[in-house]
Amino acid sequence: xxxxxxxxxxxxxxxxxxxxxxxxxxxxxxxxxxxxxxxxxxxxxxxxxxxxxxxxxxxxxxxxxxxxxxxxxxxxxxxxxxxxxxxxxxxxxxxxxxxxxxxxxxxxxxxxxxxxxxxxxxxxxxxxxxxxxxx
Numbered sequence: 065x066x067x068x069x070x071x072x073x074x075x076x077x078x079x080x081x082x083x084x085x086x087x088x089x090x091x092x093x094x095x096x097x098x099x100x101x102x103x104x105x106x107x108x109x110x111x112x113x114x115x116x117x118x119x120x121x122x123x124x125x126x127x128x129x130x131x132x133x134x135x136x137x138x139x140x141x142x143x144x145x146x147x148x149x150x151x152x153x154x155x156x157x158x159x160x161x162x163x164x165x166x167x168x169x170x171x172x173x174x175x176x177x178x179x180x181x182x183x184x185x186x187x188x189x190x191x192x193x194x195x196x197x198x199x
Contacts, residue, residue, distance in 0.1 A: 065178045066170040069186060071193040073165065077136055077158035080165060083196045084138045084154050085131035093199065095191040098122075106130055110142065114184065148173035148181075165193065 073080060083089045087100045087108055099111040106128050113122040127142035136156040143149050153168040169185050171178075 065172075065182070066168065067182060069167045069169065069189055071165040071167070071190075073163050073193060073197045074161070075163055075197060075199070077156045077163040079199075080156050080163055080196060081131070081133065081136050081138065083199070084156075085129065085133075087129060093192055093195040095188050095195065114188075147175060148177070 083093055087102065091097050091100045096112050096114050097110055098113050101109040101111075103109055103126075108127045108129060109124060110127050111122070111124050113120050115121070123145060125142050125144045127140055129138065129140050131138045136158075138152075138154045138156075140152040140154075141150070149172045151168075151170045153170075155166045155168075157164045157166075167189060169182075171181055173181075
């Protein structure tokens, strides 16, 4: 499944790129990622805690992050619980008085979780970009 989210921010494109491509900054802005360990090169180990109702559910997964500063594109690939493959592709563009982030989210899973995943990404990434806007 693939879907696109779009976010309009007043921050300069370079600052948004920096927050999304620097994992130390990314973890500070992300609402459910609690920790990211660098494994070398562009590889990371990610720790997340999401609330399912009132119950916190924590899990970890490996991820790779690739960035192209010239085109302002960041791609994050992850395999969650060895079953669900996720790709996030952020494309940032600068306009006169705002920046636009187009996020393409693709995930594949044998589990019937498409509607839940879409809802989680939509809600959490709206919070992520609100946090980046308020930095």
